[in-house]
Amino acid sequence: MAIASLEEFYRHTASLIPENINKEIGHFNVFRIDELMARMREKGEMPYNRRAYYKISLIIGKNRAEYADKIIDIKKNALLFATPRIPYNYIPQDEQQAGHFCIFTADFLMPNKSGVVLDELPIFRPGGYPIFELTAEDKKELSSIFLKMHREIASNYAYKYDLIRNYVLELIHFGQKLQPATTLYNTHNASARVSLLFIELLERQFPIESAGQRLALRSAKDFADRLSVHVNHLNKVLKENTGKTTTVLIGARIAQEAKILLKQTDWNISEVAYSLGFEEVAHFSNFFKKQTGFAPLAFRR
Numbered sequence: 278m279a280i281a282s283l284e285e286f287y288r289h290t291a292s293l294i295p296e297n298i299n300k301e302i303g304h305f306n307v308f309r310i311d312e313l314m315a316r317m318r319e320k321g322e323m324p325y326n327r328r329a330y331y332k333i334s335l336i337i338g339k340n341r342a343e344y345a346d347k348i349i350d351i352k353k354n355a356l357l358f359a360t361p362r363i364p365y366n367y368i369p370q371d372e373q374q375a376g377h378f379c380i381f382t383a384d385f386l387m388p389n390k391s392g393v394v395l396d397e398l399p400i401f402r403p404g405g406y407p408i409f410e411l412t413a414e415d416k417k418e419l420s421s422i423f424l425k426m427h428r429e430i431a432s433n434y435a436y437k438y439d440l441i442r443n444y445v446l447e448l449i450h451f452g453q454k455l456q457p458a459t460t461l462y463n464t465h466n467a468s469a470r471v472s473l474l475f476i477e478l479l480e481r482q483f484p485i486e487s488a489g490q491r492l493a494l495r496s497a498k499d500f501a502d503r504l505s506v507h508v509n510h511l512n513k514v515l516k517e518n519t520g521k522t523t524t525v526l527i528g529a530r531i532a533q534e535a536k537i538l539l540k541q542t543d544w545n546i547s548e549v550a551y552s553l554g555f556e557e558v559a560h561f562s563n564f565f566k567k568q569t570g571f572a573p574l575a576f577r578r
Contacts, residue, residue, distance in 0.1 A: 283329060283382075290313055303383075303386070305381040305382075305385050305430075305445070306380055307379040307380075307426040307427055308377065308378055308379070308380075309375075309376075309377055309427070310334075310338075310375055310377060311374060311375050330382050331359065331360055331361065331383065332357075332381075333359075334355075334356070334357040334367075335354075335411075335423055336354065336355045338373050338375060339351065339352060339370040339371045340355075340374075341367075341368045341370055342357065342408060343365060343366040343368065349407075351408065352410070354412075354415070354416045356411055356448075357407060357409075358401065358407050360401045360407075362396070363407070365407075376423075377420070377427075379445065385442070398453070400449055409452060415451075419448070422444050422448060422451075425444055426441055468517060471504060471506060472514055472515055472518040472519065474504055475515060476526075478500060478504070479494070479500070479526065484537070485534055485553070487552075489552075490552055491551065491554060492531070492552070492554040495531070495554040496524075496527070497512060497527065512524075528564070531553055532565065532569060534553065535553055535565055539576055546558055546562070546574065
């Protein structure tokens, strides 16, 4: 699986690699989009893949974010959250680009520093909304936070990274407040709880990072057994909470991962099929074509 490391990020963006990139616990840096764009004129966009770091961007300008299963158009101002678990490609749509972004590793916000586990936050939870349109007032407030980051990282203040962690958390909480309340606060009824546990259990199996890795849970019964509920009950609550059946949700997520593996690895079709739990290549091909309308090889091309 192609995973962009921090070193690859700095090399691709023609940025100076900080001397302490491998010497400190965790990594953080912040950039101005217009300055970075100027350095990258001849480099092109970052390739579509998984990154080895988290990223929060204040985007000012017309852009497009491409994911394996969706394309999101950014008309003017937006706040974008990117996690290592979900690959994407970010493509400017005009020359007028501005804003800021910061990159950081999970260790930068490790629990003994901030008490935060990133993948447990609603903003980075699977199935969330990674991009938010902003008002002019939102843009002004977020710009102020990023400017503080720029100022602190250039300072000699001994505890500057502790202060920057607070700014990162402020960005995260700003984004979480923009989400619909239903994605932030789980209702306490059993139906919603089962639905949430199912989604987390499904997502925990991904990403597939080696051809020897294989999905353990593939059927509705697999998930029902793990959750200690009857398969009919699981299907009922998922239908109520998501509008989709258990089988449809599982199939859609496996198809999404199949697209990623076909685009981002050189594994042959049988290896992709095996990693996703298919015993026969023909079964995988039929499944993929039903989900996407393409045969696996045709999609890869």
